[in-house]
Amino acid sequence: MRSFSYERAVDPAQAAARAAEIPDAKFIGGGTNLLDLMKLEIETPIHLIDVRDIGLTEITETEEGGLRIGAQVTNTDLSADSRVRRDYPVLTRAIAAGASGQIRNKATTAGNLLQRTRCPYFYDPAQPCNKRAPGSGCGALTEGAFSRQLGVIGTSETCIATHPSDMAVAMRALDAVVETVTPNGMTRRIAIEDLHVLPGQTPEQETALMPGELITHVVLPAPVGGQQAYHKVRDRSSYAFALVSVALIQQADGTGAVALGGVAPKPWRRAEADAELPNGSRAVMARLLEGASPTEENAFKLTLAERTLAAMLKEG
Amino acid sequence: MQFNTPAGQNLFDDAKVVGKPTTRIDGPLKVTGTAPYAYERHDVAEGQLVGYPVLATIAKGRITSMDTDTAKAMPGVLDVITAPEVGEMPSPSDMNVAPLFGGKEIAQYHQAIAVVVAETFEQARAAAAKVQTEYEVDEIGSLDLQAAWEDVMDDRSDATRVGDFEAAFESAPVTIDKTYTTPSHSHAMMEPPASIAQWDDGKLTVWTSNQMIEWAQAALAKTFELDAEDVRVDSPYIGGGFGVKLFVRSDAILAAQAARRVGQAVKVAMPRPMVMNNTAHRASTIQRIRIGATRDGQITAIAHEAISHAMEGGSGENAIGQTRQFYAGDNRLIKMHLATMALPEENAMRAPGEAAGLMALEIAMDEMAEELGMDPVAFRVMNDTQVDPEDPDKPFSERNFVECLERGADAFGWADRNTAPGATRDGDWLIGHGLAGAYRGGPAMASGARIRLTPQGQVIVETAMTDIGTGSYTILAQTAAEVLGVTAEDVEVRLGDSSYPDSAGSGGQWGAASSTAGVYAAAVAMRQAIADHLGKDVEDLSFEDASVRTTDKQIPLAGLSDTEIVAEDSIEFGDFRSEQVVSTFGAHFVEVGVNAYTGETRLRRMLAVCDAGRILNPITARSQVIGGMVMGVGAALMEDAAIDTARGFFPAHDLAGYEVPVHADIPAQEVIFLDTLDPASTPLKAKGVGELGLCGVAAAVANAVYNATGVRVRDYPVTLDRFIDRLPSA
Numbered sequence A: 001m002r003s004f005s006y007e008r009a010v011d012p013a014q015a016a017a018r019a020a021e022i023p024d025a026k027f028i029g030g031g032t033n034l035l036d037l038m039k040l041e042i043e044t045p046i047h048l049i050d051v052r053d054i055g056l057t058e059i060t061e062t063e064e065g066g067l068r069i070g071a072q073v074t075n076t077d078l079s080a081d082s083r084v085r086r087d088y089p090v091l092t093r094a095i096a097a098g099a100s101g102q103i104r105n106k107a108t109t110a111g112n113l114l115q116r117t118r119c120p121y122f123y124d125p126a127q128p129c130n131k132r133a134p135g136s137g138c139g140a141l142t143e144g145a146f147s148r149q150l151g152v153i154g155t156s157e158t159c160i161a162t163h164p165s166d167m168a169v170a171m172r173a174l175d176a177v178v179e180t181v182t183p184n185g186m187t188r189r190i191a192i193e194d195l196h197v198l199p200g201q202t203p204e205q206e207t208a209l210m211p212g213e214l215i216t217h218v219v220l221p222a223p224v225g226g227q228q229a230y231h232k233v234r235d236r237s238s239y240a241f242a243l244v245s246v247a248l249i250q251q252a253d254g255t256g257a258v259a260l261g262g263v264a265p266k267p268w269r270r271a272e273a274d275a276e277l278p279n280g281s282r283a284v285m286a287r288l289l290e291g292a293s294p295t296e297e298n299a300f301k302l303t304l305a306e307r308t309l310a311a312m313l314k315e316g
Numbered sequence B: 001m002q003f004n005t006p007a008g009q010n011l012f013d014d015a016k017v018v019g020k021p022t023t024r025i026d027g028p029l030k031v032t033g034t035a036p037y038a039y040e041r042h043d044v045a046e047g048q049l050v051g052y053p054v055l056a057t058i059a060k061g062r063i064t065s066m067d068t069d070t071a072k073a074m075p076g077v078l079d080v081i082t083a084p085e086v087g088e089m090p091s092p093s094d095m096n097v098a099p100l101f102g103g104k105e106i107a108q109y110h111q112a113i114a115v116v117v118a119e120t121f122e123q124a125r126a127a128a129a130k131v132q133t134e135y136e137v138d139e140i141g142s143l144d145l146q147a148a149w150e151d152v153m154d155d156r157s158d159a160t161r162v163g164d165f166e167a168a169f170e171s172a173p174v175t176i177d178k179t180y181t182t183p184s185h186s187h188a189m190m191e192p193p194a195s196i197a198q199w200d201d202g203k204l205t206v207w208t209s210n211q212m213i214e215w216a217q218a219a220l221a222k223t224f225e226l227d228a229e230d231v232r233v234d235s236p237y238i239g240g241g242f243g244v245k246l247f248v249r250s251d252a253i254l255a256a257q258a259a260r261r262v263g264q265a266v267k268v269a270m271p272r273p274m275v276m277n278n279t280a281h282r283a284s285t286i287q288r289i290r291i292g293a294t295r296d297g298q299i300t301a302i303a304h305e306a307i308s309h310a311m312e313g314g315s316g317e318n319a320i321g322q323t324r325q326f327y328a329g330d331n332r333l334i335k336m337h338l339a340t341m342a343l344p345e346e347n348a349m350r351a352p353g354e355a356a357g358l359m360a361l362e363i364a365m366d367e368m369a370e371e372l373g374m375d376p377v378a379f380r381v382m383n384d385t386q387v388d389p390e391d392p393d394k395p396f397s398e399r400n401f402v403e404c405l406e407r408g409a410d411a412f413g414w415a416d417r418n419t420a421p422g423a424t425r426d427g428d429w430l431i432g433h434g435l436a437g438a439y440r441g442g443p444a445m446a447s448g449a450r451i452r453l454t455p456q457g458q459v460i461v462e463t464a465m466t467d468i469g470t471g472s473y474t475i476l477a478q479t480a481a482e483v484l485g486v487t488a489e490d491v492e493v494r495l496g497d498s499s500y501p502d503s504a505g506s507g508g509q510w511g512a513a514s515s516t517a518g519v520y521a522a523a524v525a526m527r528q529a530i531a532d533h534l535g536k537d538v539e540d541l542s543f544e545d546a547s548v549r550t551t552d553k554q555i556p557l558a559g560l561s562d563t564e565i566v567a568e569d570s571i572e573f574g575d576f577r578s579e580q581v582v583s584t585f586g587a588h589f590v591e592v593g594v595n596a597y598t599g600e601t602r603l604r605r606m607l608a609v610c611d612a613g614r615i616l617n618p619i620t621a622r623s624q625v626i627g628g629m630v631m632g633v634g635a636a637l638m639e640d641a642a643i644d645t646a647r648g649f650f651p652a653h654d655l656a657g658y659e660v661p662v663h664a665d666i667p668a669q670e671v672i673f674l675d676t677l678d679p680a681s682t683p684l685k686a687k688g689v690g691e692l693g694l695c696g697v698a699a700a701v702a703n704a705v706y707n708a709t710g711v712r713v714r715d716y717p718v719t720l721d722r723f724i725d726r727l728p729s730a
Ligand SMILES: Cc1cc2nc3c(=O)[nH]c(=O)nc-3n(C[C@H](O)[C@H](O)[C@H](O)COP(=O)(O)OP(=O)(O)OC[C@H]3O[C@@H](n4cnc5c(N)ncnc54)[C@H](O)[C@@H]3O)c2cc1C
Pocket: A026, A027, A028, A029, A030, A031, A032, A033, A034, A035, A051, A071, A072, A075, A097, A098, A099, A100, A103, A106, A107, A108, A109, A110, A111, A112, A113, A114, A115, A164, A165, A166, A167, A213, A214, A215, A216, A239, A240, A241, A242, B656
């Protein structure tokens, strides 16, 4: 770990301004991802701006009847909120399926959205990784590499990492919107769909945020109703990242939304796949996973995604 | 004390303390976080500095240059000691395969190549990242075990043979011929290797985490070219080892090197992301098993041939061992191959050999029972043997495998199991039942102890035995208490220090049986010493209620002597023990649910029945067995130290990437100990259980997955990706 300096920001605009002022500064929320990466020198900020105490820990109701979630609301508090449990159960279930109780107590809403991949090559500074060291190659795409956990769609020839968040998958199914403040004090609204970007030739570029831009809130639209479920498939019952996860919102007429975790560099959803919901899991996945390019080790994720959705739709 | 003939009737047959459920005496220290583990022993040496390791980032080759200038100039850094500058050091022991430190040659990924010494951990770590190393990289060669297997599978030279396997297999009316694979496993113990070292006048003290104190002492003496008397090793608490701490690891060597250089105590812990490749692992295997039997189920031919990867000079994972003795059969063929590969050091991990071997053999037995149309319990019962199948003149000292199976079947409700694969469903879950036999040797090794009786009447036991979380403290207190007529609470047990009498240590499930026998020997010597002190004949004394009873009076141990009475002895095992096979047996029964859609497997209940001689303490023994069962679930369903065959290393770098079971994976676990005694084993008629608890578990789970789904998986771990394509539509 490199030496770094530290400050506590006092309000969101000041935090963003400070971040733009100091090159190589980073925000720190719960620190559950950032500090691990700093210890391994995968992240090497010279300055940390602590944003836990800038008035973003409330969940309030919006005029449209939705919820505005402060960026620093913890994962535990968000999943336990009675309004979330009642109106957005897919979100509660997704959060509860992630990490462990201790981590969720520390982890924040913004930090969760911006957590980085779990690709094992990203984590070993001695290995090539285009995301960590642009241009060094992709360790996971070498013949003989270990790629079972990695992505099958939306990936590129430079990077096949997945975005590991569970919470974000539910937020994608719910069409959440991220609110930010930029270093010059402007606020922006970014659809969750547009927050994470695909790797293409620049896997180090993971989001649409500009340097120093601070996430202040995540806004949920008015309750969408329907049957909501989150099924996370993994090798052990808890404390593991998803092999595949499915967030499902299904209305009484059979329409709805499907988002996948564990398969792509971002929560994965396509409108044309949603439209197939009344036709069942096979039809949905044919659209949702069209164009997939799995490795030999992770091709099972395609079958698994379809079967997981079939279970949720009670097909068979 | 010599143990030259089987134990007769003795005080343990009428025990008041041994064999009684006794809670762990070190429990309060553990749950309050006050048990002193190696890295936190701040009180043992003044001015401790911190060493942070620098590790090689290639699998094979040599260092051509190292630049430490930047690191040395960093704040708080005292020195950087590099392997090339230290030069080659003597190998610590024959059992350490990979070089731990010294010289330019790199034999494994994450081999230690330098240690940075600084005032704080953070300073040392920051500077370690600044050490620049250049390498000349060697070709790592093939890491393809399947290809290596295909090359040697027909080579049966030096195979262990009985009768004529080929002819018998050829003519058997019912046969199977199946191949199984097991992956590499990581010990994944909670406490990483850690040591504090200090030199004083040419003498070395290492506070460390090690299962085998004398081996560690000898290894450090050899490495640093010292007399063993000039090395002290102290390891009273060990946060899990599972075999990786049988031998010294680089933490101890780095700490000792660094402490010598800077003239101050230095502590080193292996950072978690480096434990996987720097230490050791259980090697992967491919195993082919052929069984031939008569139509009524008598095995006539059995062959177990296997290959495992091994480092140059390593011994791989001896997967075939148990098959030599577990089941009957007149014609036998056993052969183990090693494929030398440029992977990190493979070495002993809990139940080395049997753990991986039974993962295959016990699926094969299930497949054969099915082929025969027999109940897998009945098939195993029919092929039980009371003599060594390779040497029918050699009996088992005690073998109650059949009773394990039958008691287990009864307690588990085996008769009501799902008999048709894929036929029982509970909601989205397919329900399956499986069983497996368990077999593991019951070795014993010489072990000594010293007992002190203080003027206040306290009994203190000192032995270089270790407690790796197994309960040694408690069973040794019980043993001394039994012999000297006190309660276990009256006994203080001191372990893990090389200045105490040599002991068997903890490994190969010999620890409990050997060390309790050693403490028994010392306690008998203490009885004699007390008799001498009183000027009495020891035969005329009895020891009870914390006092000594002579024919006419009762003398409390407190105040018996104004000075401490000290007695020491050890147990030595005579050759008679090897004239029979001393082993432990078990049967595992499990119920699983397999999600009919996703193939996720979850355990629903587990039962183990163990035949391991006298159970010294049912609480600590049960804890060993259920821990083994948990590890078996890991081996069955998730543990896989996947190999990057391009670069020769294990990419999983931590306990998030290498998955072992979590609490939510483990259902109700039941353990039944048969009420058996093995007089040929030790004076206490006891054997080990720590490894038995793991043996066979994974196969029981795999068999249950088959029973649930009708899909047979012969490759571990039985993760959903291995069979989701074959899973019937839900
Ligand atoms: C062992 C383990 C298992 C885990 N398992 C799971 C799992 O199964 N599922 C899952 O979803 N997650 C899992 N996680 C990840 C966990 O959810 C994340 O670590 C956590 O959500 C990150 O939140 P944080 O507040 O601690 O973020 P931090 O570590 O503080 O920050 C993460 C990133 O977000 C940035 N950031 C923080 N706040 C803001 C802000 N307001 N605006 C802009 N940028 C900001 C930081 O600069 C940093 O780059 C696991 C983590 C661990 C350690």
